Amino acid sequence: MSKTLALMNRELRAYFYSPVAYVALVALYAVLAVFLLVPGLLSPRGYFEAGQPAEMRAVFDTMAYILVFIMPILTMRLLSEEMNKGTIETLMTAPVTDTQVVLGKYLGAMGFYLLLLAPSLLYLGLLVAYGNPDAGMILAGYLGLVLIGMVYTAVGLLTSTCTRYDIVSAIVALFVLGTITLLCTVLAWGATALRHLAPTADWARWLVDRLSDWGHRFFEYINVAKRYQDFSQGKIAFDDVTYFLVVTALVLFITVKVLESRKWRA
């Protein structure tokens, strides 16, 4: 455990020395500022204006989508940089297991992710000072952001383990995260639209209806952003929490296996 924590500290410190982390932070809050300030994007007027709902639901929902683009940047160099510089060999020969390496890197990235969320507490401060926000709803929103961050970080770490090139890792992570968020939304819609094929034969209509129904349910089920919406509304469902935790565990397990494969593939 101490080795994992040591690796985590090393990783977390590295973030503060890296310009990429600052760029990610600025990018997240600058894009968010655009959404908050431009009328018509999140609210008909500015988001923090008198008379507007004292809640952060729209902020959280927007962050969940912006993070799809930010997290690959934050995680791209986790292991690919080690491989590129050749320091992975030193790390592998050190008295740490692959699991400890993966967990250390993961926890380091998660630590920075939590710091990434910290400035948004200023929005909460504003709501508390000038409104009467629903604390439970906001806490659920933050819990959802932590869970969604766990999945995003795990995916970023996995793609970083697969290649020695930062950019390739970021692009692949972006593709995967885009698939489980934005693409799933499109596919769920596409599955519903299948019904409009309206074949004449009874059996074909039955088949299309089933495909449409199951397809829609499936893509809604695996859609990370869709699941996150419940949290931002203040709903904490057991299946949502389980989904985020087990998917994170699966991705981290695959990451360990990929890292291990360096030994027996060589």
Next chain:
Amino acid sequence: MAEEKNRESKSENAPRRGPRRFLIGANVVVSVLLVAALVVAANFIAWWLTSRYDLTADATVGHQNSFSSRTKILLQKLDQPVHITSLYTAEPKDAPAAERKRRVEDLLHLYRAANSRYVEVEFVDPTDNPAAFHVVAKRITDDYAGEAKPYVAAIGDFLKFKTELQRTMLAEKERYAAIGRDPEASADLKTLMHGLTEALGQLIAKNDEVERSIETWTSGGASLPGATADKEGEKKKEEPAGLGIPDYAKATSTIASLADATAQLLDQIGELINKQLQVEGLRMPQTLRHDLQGADARYKEIKDRLLALSKQATQLKPLELDTVRNALSLDAIIVEAGGQVRVVGYEEMWPAPPGASRIDPTVERRFNGEDVLSAALTRAVSHNRVSAVFVQSGGMPVSEFYGRYTEMVERLKRANFEVATWDVARSHEPPKVAGTSSSVYILMAPEPPDQQRPTPPPTPDQYQSVTDLVNAGGRALVFCRARMSPMIPEIPYTDLLHKWGINARTDLLTVTSYPINENEKNGRAPFLDTTAYPSESDFKSPHAIIKPLEGIKARFIGPVPLELAQPLPAGVEVWPLVATPRRPDIWADKDIQEVMQSHPGAFKKGEDLPSPYTVAVAAVRTANVASGAAAPAATNKSAAKLVVFGDDFFASDELMRASLSMTAKRELVLLDNPANGEIVVNAMLWLSDQQDLIAVSAKAQEARRLGVLPSWLSWGLPIGIPVVVILLGLIVYMVRSRAR
């Protein structure tokens, strides 16, 4: 030598590396697949457990994702089956419609989950599945079969009589046609006969047409609901009004019109023939005269039956089924319980914001589902109804659609009250409201006299009847008002309040001071905003009426202080509901005229009344006060109850409905006082011994909004965060550069 050995050993291992890698790789793939299968299984189990046992926590403080306590209580108390049908439909491309449909379906699932024993929900898309909608329509028609019996009988009578009528009409037509063809008939007679034949022919055709129409109306119509393309090529929903549900009223009104028209025609025929007989006299051949005479007598019986039929059709009671059918449309919800049907329309479920166009598709509508659905459910299942009687003296009824209290009336109706008006200037007897078991009297403060239609100011005598009723164990909600001008009459029920130990100080007006410039704070305006009830912890524990309202904003306009006698009359117990907070910027001002004319002013010691003081109270008095035997209790059903508010404006439409207002920055701000309506409804529920239904509605739960904040903060914070991060990054960079 060693190198040689190494080379040998490598060459020996080389052929074995491939299978070994394959085996390890296969092992890894299998283990990953196994873990993936475990993940799928865990997700499935979690999904099953969540849907089976509703393992969802509502983290919101206001329980926005779960039912309000009012709905929970309603569903717990259900003792009969309820069938809720959604008629929501959505084109796959229409994302907002799909989202609306999803939210409605989620809500209905919640209703079913809350009481799966009695609540059954059904989702019918009338566009995709008209057959399923026909089944619903048939069920509704069957629910009202008893009510429609007189209509069915009237229609049956007409259809039976119609055959006989047609036969007579045809015979008469033949008779007149034969006379018209007779060579002995004069030219005038031929013309008349031709005209009569034509008229009768048209009547016969009309009869057939009406029969066909009746068949269509009584079978519920023939057109199918669906989508038709409008000019812009967008899908436009076609209302399925009346689909599958008989329109008996239309059928009977058509029968009445037809019967009247036929009787009238027969009358006219008789008159015309008689005139012709008089004109031609003995010149007319005997055979023709014989054929024409006696038309009146022949038609008499038919006319009598026609008039009886018309009377039967016009005197029928209005049908509840018609109300249901007319309310039916796509995107409606049908609530069926105990033979009663309520329809919740789209506009109720998704109200447009104040001032917004209802036909503008870009308008962001609010989901009002739980409030309206629970109200419909309450009305459908409730056995015990109470009348809310607005008591006033002269003038136009304040509770009518043109009055100031339409929102209050609407909310009371939703809470299952029957609303009526009692004008004490006209009658000393309270109105009898059908279907109600008891009454709560709402005493409205007298309105300023109308300059165009002056009426004498109300007198305490006029209110004697209602005062007696309340003192004898009745229930009343009393509104007071400061005498903001000499024109405003004094409230005529002060005696009633005095008997309860309550003194409404109508000579004082609550004001809140505000800064009129940067340094000075001596402006004052007649309002009181509060989110705490009764406001100060040194009062008794919160009363049931205001207990669920903590944190929800109410606004009162210049409420008058309510002073309590010390000691209170025997048997009377009083609870403060709303009080002013212990703050120096809120007081009751004596200079009402100056306040109303917006003159600046500050608190005057010895003249004005400082905070805190009470502006709304609830009181109970046992019926057997004289004996002094029983202690008063809020739950005692034989006790008289009173709720008094020092302001009536807070219950008006202006403050109960959310409205848009222009700020100093020329921006529109939504003004919302959600607690105003809740207090009134809760007070009425308490007064009518339905305190177990006292709660906060879902609508009020959502009303958490930002107050006025410095404008720089609203844009400064979003921009400030990235700027601070950039500066932080630069500092780190510079520190590290120096260190290197």
